[in-house]
Amino acid sequence: MTKLDELLSRVRLDRRSLLAGAAATVAAGALAEPRRARAATTLNWMGWQGYDSPLKQGTFLADNGIDLATTYIAGNEEIITKLQAGGSVDLATIYFGHVPIMVGADLIEPIDESLVPDLGKIFPRFLDVDSIRHDGKLYAVPFTWGTLPMVYDPAAIPEAPTSWKDCLKDEYKGKVALTDDISGLISTWSQIVTGTKTPTRLTKAELKETVDFLIKIKKEHARTFSPNYGEATDLFARGEVVISAIGWDAQVGFADKKGKKLTYVLPAEGAMAYMDTIVIPKNAASRDLAYKALAQAVSPKAQAVLAAELTQAVVNSEAVALVDDANRAIYQYGNLDKLLERAKFNPFWPAEDDGTHATYDQVQDEYQRFLQA
Incomplete structure (x- = not known):
């Protein structure tokens, strides 16, 4: 093979x-x-x-x-x-x-x-x-x-967050939405944890460091671990969460149909586009x-x-x-060029080991560790 x-x-x-x-x-x-x-x-x-x-x-x-x-x-x-x-x-x-x-x-x-x-x-x-x-x-x-921006509840957070790290503030503990999205989570948080400019080109050490940090968010900050963005939106609609560690712009529309107003921001560190x-x-x-x-x-x-x-x-x-x-x-x-300066289309993870960067197989293995934590 x-x-x-x-x-x-x-x-x-x-x-x-x-x-x-x-x-x-x-x-x-x-x-x-x-x-x-x-x-x-x-x-x-x-x-x-x-x-x-x-x-x-x-x-x-x-x-x-x-x-x-x-x-x-x-x-x-x-x-x-x-x-x-x-x-x-x-x-x-x-x-x-x-x-x-x-x-x-x-x-x-x-x-x-x-x-x-x-x-x-x-x-x-x-x-x-x-x-x-x-x-x-x-x-x-x-x-x-x-895009996969930071989604938040403006009724609970009147002033828009500016950084992904804002969801880790003490006042939001237990009120953070965390959704099962392998590329979204690792691409988003590797930028904060390692400072990388290309989130899909991580060394094995950077990948491990990123997953360690995600485990910390999961255990210490998240309300629960949602299997999909639909369920994460339901948490917002019920008032159980007020801010996300990973989001999807479409959630704003989903929530609106449930009678809940949400909004999103592209934090200073950037976000992933798909x-x-x-x-x-x-x-x-x-x-x-x-x-x-x-x-x-x-x-x-x-x-x-x-x-x-x-x-x-x-x-x-x-x-x-x-x-x-x-x-x-x-x-x-109407603001597409500016939007896509903050939200990036990242290349796919490497298929083969180049001796420096983690392959997609290795990304999946590390993500399994996160899922099981």
Whole structure:
């Protein structure tokens, strides 16, 4: 087994998989819709529950004679595993950090940019993310994005926090939200603990030091350890927590639907940004339909559906005028460049040991120590 194969077999569930309990999550045990018989017009789509909503917008499917066969996932690794096994997938959504892995494993094709009319309307900051390009070719199209900021209750904390360390103040002991998010937690707190500028490039000693500190937060400051951001939002809504050691900007929208006002801040030390993308597998049987669906998914009206139904951020600049005021307030589209100066798209963890930095296998091993503490 190669190092790449080992990494592919161990890729851990990431941010989107932690949404159980929020509006966009499928009920337990219902991760996939039954497949219909394969037809010439069938489009096999694989991704998160709700991410197929833009494809169902309006009369797109009927107009193009598409029979959409959906497979919902619980983690990005399911897509990688299925493609490695030769499974039939025409279009998939994937976290941007996994794109280099898929390129290295020869699982996806370069995007034919001429077949994505709205590509030029996508905010340049998302198209400029290094991980989605290889040898000058675009391999993934931005679909939605967000940040992992510090979420807090302004009713309990009238003055906005300025540092991640503010959640460790004595007055917040037992009132801190801590959520199970391997990349979010380690990327966020390694900056504070070690001073690193690239949180996914840690020495083994820095990784251990960061996890030791997270264990301290877990034991001495957190109210509880939430398995997902949906449950963490419920803690805020009940008044059990007032500040987070890791958050998700979408929680502001989730809380609003529960009648609770939350807000967030990007602390001085910075925060992690994420982006989910759309890729076309090399074995796509319905390639033409896949490109039609890809173009639909990033069109302004379809992006607005994503924002309305999932409280997600849009990537198409022309979709901003179509989303509601609450969505615009959460994602600050008009201030995007400044926002993304504080929230960074970090490269994925190293797949192989370079003698200096911790590999993703080692990150997972250390995170297990945190989970068990």
